[in-house]
Amino acid sequence: xxxxxxxxxxxxxxxxxxxxxxxxxxxxxxxxxxxxxxxxxxxxxxxxxxxxxxxxxxxxxxxxxxxxxxxxxxxxxxxxxxxxxxxxxxxxxxxxxxxxxxxxxxxxxxxxxxxxxxxxxxxxxxxxxxxxxxxxxxxxxxxxxxxxxxxxxxxxxxxxxxxxxxxxxxxxxxxxxxxxxxxxxxxxxxxxxxxxxxxxxxxxxxxxxxxxxxxxxxxxxxxxxxxxxxxxxxxxxxxxxxxxxxxxxxxxxxxxxxxxxxxxxxxxxxxxxxxxxxxxxxxxxxxxxxxxxxxxxxxxxxxxxxx
Amino acid sequence: xxxxxxxxxxxxxxxxxxxxxxxxxxxxxxxxxxxxxxxxxxxxxxxxxxxxxxxxxxxxxxxxxxxxxxxxxxxxxxxxxxxxxxxxxxxxxxxxxxxxxxxxxxxxxxxxxxxxxxxxxxxxxxxxxxxxxxxxxxxxxxxxxxxxxxxxxxxxxxxxxxxxxxxxxxxxxxxxxxxxxxxxxxxxxxxxxxxxxxxxxxxxxxxxxxxxxxxxxxxxxxxxxxxxxxxxxxxxxxxxxxxxxxxxxxxxxxxxxxxxxxxxxxxxxxxxxxxxxxxxxxxxxxxxxxxxxxxxxxxxxxxxxxx
Numbered sequence: 001x002x003x004x005x006x007x008x009x010x011x012x013x014x015x016x017x018x019x020x021x022x023x024x025x026x027x028x029x030x031x032x033x034x035x036x037x038x039x040x041x042x043x044x045x046x047x048x049x050x051x052x053x054x055x056x057x058x059x060x061x062x063x064x065x066x067x068x069x070x071x072x073x074x075x076x077x078x079x080x081x082x083x084x085x086x087x088x089x090x091x092x093x094x095x096x097x098x099x100x101x102x103x104x105x106x107x108x109x110x111x112x113x114x115x116x117x118x119x120x121x122x123x124x125x126x127x128x129x130x131x132x133x134x135x136x137x138x139x140x141x142x143x144x145x146x147x148x149x150x151x152x153x154x155x156x157x158x159x160x161x162x163x164x165x166x167x168x169x170x171x172x173x174x175x176x177x178x179x180x181x182x183x184x185x186x187x188x189x190x191x192x193x194x195x196x197x198x199x200x201x202x203x204x205x206x207x208x209x210x211x212x213x214x215x216x217x218x219x220x221x222x223x224x225x226x227x228x229x230x231x232x233x234x235x236x237x238x239x240x241x242x243x244x245x246x247x248x249x250x251x252x253x254x255x256x257x258x259x260x261x262x263x264x265x266x267x268x269x270x271x272x273x274x275x276x277x278x279x280x281x282x283x284x285x286x287x288x289x290x291x292x293x294x295x296x297x298x299x300x301x302x303x304x305x306x307x
Numbered sequence: 308x309x310x311x312x313x314x315x316x317x318x319x320x321x322x323x324x325x326x327x328x329x330x331x332x333x334x335x336x337x338x339x340x341x342x343x344x345x346x347x348x349x350x351x352x353x354x355x356x357x358x359x360x361x362x363x364x365x366x367x368x369x370x371x372x373x374x375x376x377x378x379x380x381x382x383x384x385x386x387x388x389x390x391x392x393x394x395x396x397x398x399x400x401x402x403x404x405x406x407x408x409x410x411x412x413x414x415x416x417x418x419x420x421x422x423x424x425x426x427x428x429x430x431x432x433x434x435x436x437x438x439x440x441x442x443x444x445x446x447x448x449x450x451x452x453x454x455x456x457x458x459x460x461x462x463x464x465x466x467x468x469x470x471x472x473x474x475x476x477x478x479x480x481x482x483x484x485x486x487x488x489x490x491x492x493x494x495x496x497x498x499x500x501x502x503x504x505x506x507x508x509x510x511x512x513x514x515x516x517x518x519x520x521x522x523x524x525x526x527x528x529x530x531x532x533x534x535x536x537x538x539x540x541x542x543x544x545x546x547x548x549x550x551x552x553x554x555x556x557x558x559x560x561x562x563x564x565x566x567x568x569x570x571x572x573x574x575x576x577x578x579x580x581x582x583x584x585x586x587x588x589x590x591x592x593x594x595x596x597x598x599x600x601x602x603x604x605x606x607x608x609x610x611x612x613x614x
Contacts, residue, residue, distance in 0.1 A: 025369060027437060029376045029427045034437060037368035061344035062332060065473030066373040066458050067394075067430070069336045079419075080410045083399045087374075088423050089430065090397045091462040092390045096521040103387045111425075112386075116395050118420035119462065120336045121472065123374070123396065130334060130341060151373050151458060155398040155426065165428065166372030214403040 011238035014288065015161040021292040030157040031165035035280070042283045042294055045305040046199075047149060047170050050277060053195060059147040059172060064130040066151040066166075067121040072129055075259045081212050081220065087123035087153045090116035123153035127171035128274040132256040135175045135272070141265045143176025145184075149279075162237050162244045162281050170277040175257070177264050181273035182251055188275040189231055189249045196246075200301045201235050201285055208232040208248065229253070235285040246281045250274050318545035321595065322468040328599040337464040338472035342587070349590045349601055352612040353506075354456060354477050357584060360502060366454040366479060371437040373458040373473075374428040379436055382566045388519050388527065394430035394460045397423035430460035434478035435581040439563040442482045442579070448572045450483025452491075456586075469544050469551045469588050477584040482564070484571050488580035489558055495582040496538055496556045503553075507608045508542050508592055515539040515552065536560070542592040553588045557581050 018024045025034030035043070067089060073079055079086060092102060092115055105112040124130065127150035135144060148171045157165055174184045189205055196203035208230045209221035224230055229251045234243035250273060256262065257270040264270045290297040294305075325331045332341030342350070374396060380386055386393060399409060399422055412419040431437065434457035442451060455478045464472055481491045496512055503510035515537045516528035531537055536558045541550035557580060563569065564577040571577045597604040601612075 025371075025441060027371070027376050027440070028378065032372055032374055032376065032428060034372075034441075035370040040368065040370050061347065063342040063347050064332075064334070065339055065341075067339055067460065067473050069334050069339070071335065074413050079413045083401075083406045083409050083422075085398075087396045087398050087426075087428075088420075089394045089460075089462075090420075090423070090425070091392075091394050094390075099390045099520055102390050106381050106386045113395075113397075113425035115390075116397070116425065118397070118418075118423065119394075120464070121339060121394075133334070134332060134341075153374065153396075155396075157427070164372075166374050213406055 008239045008241055009236070009288075011160040011162075014238055014284075015159060017292060018161060018284070018287070023287065023292065024161070029165075030159050031163060033161075033164075038294065039283060042286060042305065043168070043279050046282055046286075047279060049195060049304055050170055053191060054147070054172065057145055057147075057172075059145040061147050062131060062134070063148060064124065064150060066124055066153065068124045068130045070118075070120050070122045072133065073122055073125070076129070076132070076256060078125060078129075081210070081217065082125065084213050085125055085154045085156065085211070087125075087155055088118055089121040089123065090118050093117055124150060125152060125154065126274075127152055127169040127276055128173045131173050132260045132262070132272065135257075135262045135270075136260045138263050138267070139175055139265055139270055143174060143180045143264075143270075146173045147171065148173075160238055162284055164280060167281075168279045170279055172275045173272065174274070175262055175270050175272045177268075178253075178271040181271045185231075185249050185251055185273040185275065189233070192233055192247050192249075192275070192277070196233060196235070198301075198304050199286060200298060201289055203233050203235050203246070203285075204243070205231050205233050208245065227251075235282075235289070237281065237285050237288045244281055244285065245278070246285055247275065247277045250276075315546045315548055316543070316595075318467040318469075321545055321591075322466060324599060325468060325591070325594070330594065330599065331468070336472075337466050338470060340468075340471075345601065346590060349593060349612065350475070350586050353589055353593075354586060356502060356611055357477055360498060361454070361479065364452055364454075364479075366452040368454050369438060369441070370455060371431065371457060373431055373460065375431045375437045377425075377427050377429045379440065380429050380432070383436070383439070383563060385432060385436075388517070388524065389432065391520050392432055392461045392463065392518070394432075394462050395425055396428040396430065397425050400424055431457060432459060432461065433581075434459055434476040434583055435480045438480050439567045439569070439579065442564075442569040442577075443567045445570050445574070446482055446572060446577055450481060450487045450571075450577075453480045454478065455480075467545055469591055471587060474588075475586045477586055479582045480579065481581070482569055482577050482579045484575075485560075485578040488578045492538075492556050492558055492580040492582065496540070499540055499554050499556075499582070499584070503540060503542070505608075505611050506593060507605060508596055510540050510542050510553070510592075511550070512538050512540050515555065534558075542589075542596070544588065544592050544595045551588055551592065552585070553592055554582065554584045557583075 237244040544551040
């Protein structure tokens with residue numbers, strides 16, 4: 001019998017290698033590092049490849065800021081399911097005396113958190129959220145499809161490089177009948193596996209669940225799994241035995257359609273689905289699989305990104 | 308004597324026109340609207356024009372997330388000067404019982420702000436902030452230049468469309484000797500006026516000051532003006548008499564070099580300067596000047612953006 005010491009990679013070694021090769025730039029807070037020009041070039045070229053594969057989809061492009069309306073999360077139950085992941089934006093609304101007190105506390109390294117109060121914005125936790133209110137009303141017969149590239153936030157500080165607090169997702173959202181959105185979701189799963197295969201990534205799809213909070217969350221995850229509402233594409237990046245989810249393919253049933261009054265052409269409550277491609281994770285999957293210097297990647301891979 | 312009713316435009320009329328022409332997408336929170344594909348196309352093409360004009364600058368590209376280390380703002384005095392503009396990221400770190408209480412308050416539309424606590428991140432208030440720590444140490448003889456395109460945040464909700472809470476800045480930062488950075492700053496002011504002239508924008512440069520908070524802030528602004536540390540390029544967008552600042556050109560003296568230990572090649576405390584181009588404001592300046600349908604813009608303007 002042999003012992004396989006390579007069953008798992010070392011995530012911190014991979015992080016250190018990304019830093020040493022000037023691909024990411026540490027900032028002193030976990031999961032909020034900077035990206036170098038080389039990292040960004042890979043990311044932009046992957047994004048362009050996705051655009052090329054979806055050019056005939058008639059998807060409308062929208063761009064929303066990294067902060068969205070707090071009401072949007074309140075209305076969709078995000079804080080019930082994922083209270084631990086949410087970032088809320090607080091700010092100072094005091095007078096001159098209070099500003100001097102804030103300044104004094106900062107200078108003396110005292111806690112200044114109670115000088116801040118909650119406002120109307122939260123960090124966007126998933127690229128698709130700001131799109132749903134724009135679907136309110138009756139959809140056209142063929143439904144609607146929107147695409148975005150958004151910065152999203154998750155409150156999960158970690159030195160494991162694929163576990164970021166702030167990252168970008170190329171997203172597609174579809175609203176229509178249940179049949180329209182579920183066949184579209186399945187099409188994207190196949191399409192994405194095809195893109196990953198072209199790029200030589202050892203990718204596999206699997207049923208998945210969202211990271212619901214607490215004990216009640218386990219029941220929600222069980223239901224989600226039973227109904228096959230979420231699939232992910234996984235690639236080994238920081239672990240061989242626990243590959244990293246790089247894309248997700250989600251059917252929401254009426255989760256967004258009911259609160260935002262989204263109806264199919266015949267007046268029924270619509271269904272929605274979304275596809276999210278985690279751009280930084282995909283860049284890291286490419287770097288792990290093909291090496292930290294993209295000029296040395298196989299020609300069969302490079303031709304798709306630098307055509 | 309005649310009365311000129313056109314001395315000022317109506318900012319809310321311009322906002323409504325941007326919405327009606329599907330250039331921006333309201334989200335129910337002031338200054339956090341979405342951008343359409345047409346808006347984004349103009350923005351990206353202007354950004355590419357800037358890249359073309361600076362291609363020979365040997366500027367290193369970096370990309371940082373919209374959230375940065377809270378310590379970075381504490382260390383640079385941002386909270387002394389601009390406490391009112393800062394957005395701090397709070398989150399929930401409680402247990403299951405506290406999560407149920409958060410959920411109940413959201414459901415019953417009660418204040419849930421005290422379920423949140425301050426973390427290690429703030430929203431990035433100016434594109435250049437995360438770059439300064441990367442300059443720590445001895446600079447090369449020729450200094451260093453970095454460029455970024457970042458989302459920045461300002462806590463100033465307004466329905467005036469150019470006054471955004473979240474927007475993008477194409478930024479250039481230079482570190483070196485006082486002479487290196489101030490001549491570079493002046494070069495960029497001339498270069499930017501040249502780009503604006505090509506695009507047919509009625510642009511003028513002027514000495515400017517930062518929006519320092521309170522009475523003490525007035526003294527800081529006076530000193531900044533006296534030392535000619537900040538220039539802006541203004542274009543009429545929502546007012547003829549108070550044109551909108553679309554770019555700024557800033558000398559920081561040792562404001563960032565001292566806290567981050569940035570030294571010139573001979574060991575002196577370095578100087579830094581930055582140039583920020585407000586991308587959404589420039590898009591709006593183009594739309595105001597040449598009309599809301601870019602396909603109808605003068606050929607002399609279009610050739611620079613759609614070459």
